[in-house]
Amino acid sequence: AMAQKEGYRFFMEKEIYEQSTVIGDTMLGRVLEDRVEFEELDPSLFEGIRSIKICACGTSYHAGLTGAYLLERLAKIPCQVEIASEFRYKEPLLTPDTLFIVISQSGETADTLEALKMAKRAGLKSLSICNVDNSSIVRESDATILTRAGIEKGVASTKAFATQVMVLWMLTLYLGQKHRTLAPETLAKELDAMRHTPRALLVEEKLHEKLHRLSKRYLHGHGFFFIGRDLFFPLALEGALKLKEISYLHAEGYPAGEMKHGPIALADAELFTIALMPKTLLYDKIKSNVEELSARDATILAISPEEFELADDFVRTKNGDHPMLEFFEMMVVTQLLALEISIRLGNDVDMPRNLAKSVTVE
């Protein structure tokens, strides 16, 4: 087993480090000089489509939430995201002008597979975003975009998430260019940022070392709040999920602007707030949300390219040019934080209690 881990302590750690390379595989032959191309997609799949519904579970659901922000903002397509186990029993109203997208690492998640079958019975066209070729979900859907993350062993998903988000970003540009909803200058800027993603995902030794040192201060407390806005809200949800899965500590992801509507009542020095503070998206808004928490004495770990004076701890990120580059860099920070906390607590990082890599029963 040690050999397969190639010197890393856990598969999850290895998979975090792999992200920078596998994301290149995800883009290979798809991200071209002036456009995004998917050879595997028949353009007729999008004929008559006026909206998108995304359905998934767990980490894949968080990728879906991220994709919805991108699809609406850049491709101008109305997009809704639902948890598969909720979708199945709500008697959803489905119309054939909706493209049904399912996201699944394994391609075998029972709730997601059943949601897909329901959508097909209702006459919707379907597209799956999967990591495992020839899986049940791939076979059941009209079309598939493979994420190409390679085998993921850690139960806590890392590189699969990164590649799912990348596929959704690419799909956004693809639809934006196809429907001409994306201005050529914007498309060029997005493509340029996209090509820098492998660099944003590189794990620097100094950063990992910093999170290792920091993690010892975050082993107790009565809870963690991961907060962010816009794209960084689903990233906050995912950061909290990672921490819960492998540390067994209580963590919640919250949209920062909602804290004042209830959760801020919990704020005291034992409340750990992990604040995602990108420079390129609503910086002043999130800053004032974090200031409110700091005024209530919450302990703040700020992740940002901008120095934040009220932070108890500060992790400086480097990418302040594009929201998605900030997204991927901050994603790595939250993954390493969860990893280091879990290791300090002596947990089995790759096989957390009560969890399975793939949930094939309802």
Ligand code: G6P
């Ligand atoms: C399980 C895994 C999660 C995963 C979820 C959805 O609960 O432990 O890591 O996000 O299933 O899995 P899928 O294979 O459909 O992405």
